[in-house]
Amino acid sequence: GAVVSQHPSWVICKSGTSVKIECRSLDFQATTMFWYRQFPKQSLMLMATSNEGSKATYEQGVEKDKFLINHASLTLSTLTVTSAHPEDSSFYICSATSGRAGYEQYFGPGTRLTVT
Amino acid sequence: QKEVEQDPGPLSVPEGAIVSLNCTYSNSAFQYFMWYRQYSRKGPELLMYTYSSGNKEDGRFTAQVDKSSKYISLFIRDSQPSDSATYLCAMSPPSGYNKLIFGAGTRLAVHP
Numbered sequence: 460g461a462v463v464s465q466h467p468s469w470v471i472c473k474s475g476t477s478v479k480i481e482c483r484s485l486d487f488q489a490t491t492m493f494w495y496r497q498f499p500k501q502s503l504m505l506m507a508t509s510n511e512g513s514k515a516t517y518e519q520g521v522e523k524d525k526f527l528i529n530h531a532s533l534t535l536s537t538l539t540v541t542s543a544h545p546e547d548s549s550f551y552i553c554s555a556t557s558g559r560a561g562y563e564q565y566f567g568p569g570t571r572l573t574v575t
Numbered sequence: 576q577k578e579v580e581q582d583p584g585p586l587s588v589p590e591g592a593i594v595s596l597n598c599t600y601s602n603s604a605f606q607y608f609m610w611y612r613q614y615s616r617k618g619p620e621l622l623m624y625t626y627s628s629g630n631k632e633d634g635r636f637t638a639q640v641d642k643s644s645k646y647i648s649l650f651i652r653d654s655q656p657s658d659s660a661t662y663l664c665a666m667s668p669p670s671g672y673n674k675l676i677f678g679a680g681t682r683l684a685v686h687p
Contacts, residue, residue: 463618500583501661502677503619508662542662552618561607561675562624569618 462486463555464566472543473575480538482553488533489555493564494526497550509536531556543574578602581664581678587597590687594651598664600649601645605676607667608640610649612660613680621662623649 461526462485472478484493491510495503508517509530517523536555540547550571552562554564581598588594600680606625611619623638625631625647631638637650650659664678 465618493673493675495642500680500682502581503675504677505674508674550616554618556673559673560624561665561673562609562621564621564675566611566618566620568587569616571616 461565463489463565463567465551465553465570466567467540467570468505469571469573471573471575474544475542475543477539478543478572480540480551480553480572482536482538482567483566484534484555487555487568488555489536489557490533491556492536493554494528494536494538495552495554497552497569500551503552504537515569539555540572543572543573548572576613578600578668578676579664579666579678583679585682585684587684587686588654590654590656592654592684592685593681594654594685596649596656596664596681596683598647598650599645600647600666600676601664602668602676603642603645605668608638608647608668609665609675610636610638611663611665613662613663620654620658622662654683656682656685659684 466481501518507515507517530536532558552569554566556564579596610622613619630640635652639648661680663680665675
């Protein structure tokens, strides 16, 4: 149980284009989903928290207009990187939870974004 | 100062060794302490969690929390090459339940 998927697993896009990443909870309903960013050999940095049906809460320093998050249902959240630039190249990981405790987050396999 | 400090390593040990991984933190209000294992280009996988202080054991893994010293540890006994991965500690802050603060991760290599 508690499986989270992400699609695509790897995407290459040209500078200036937008790319959408999907995060799905496959066997449970996720009241909250989180989006993280991870640079090579660095830790996970929380970008935003999203609750189904409401606007995402972004961490300080994360551009809301650049990283659009939509949590349309209890099993799906999307992250759209708009007007991508090479510095947006990173590993994006989502997590989903239906509980309140930190250990109850279940992580997706991640999406590697390369912007050329 | 970062809220959670973790030595990034790398740490290289022979198969069968006991591995000790550690994190320190500054926020005394943290209550949940987690250890995740992350293989290259994969998402983190929860290994263990501990609530408040104390020890917890699961097979070859033991987690310890010392809140008085703001120090947590993960011990791996009889380490195997399959244990080679990055180990991340994470903690839950007092506000914003569910929000995790991660350490930098320690890269572990267990060689045969």
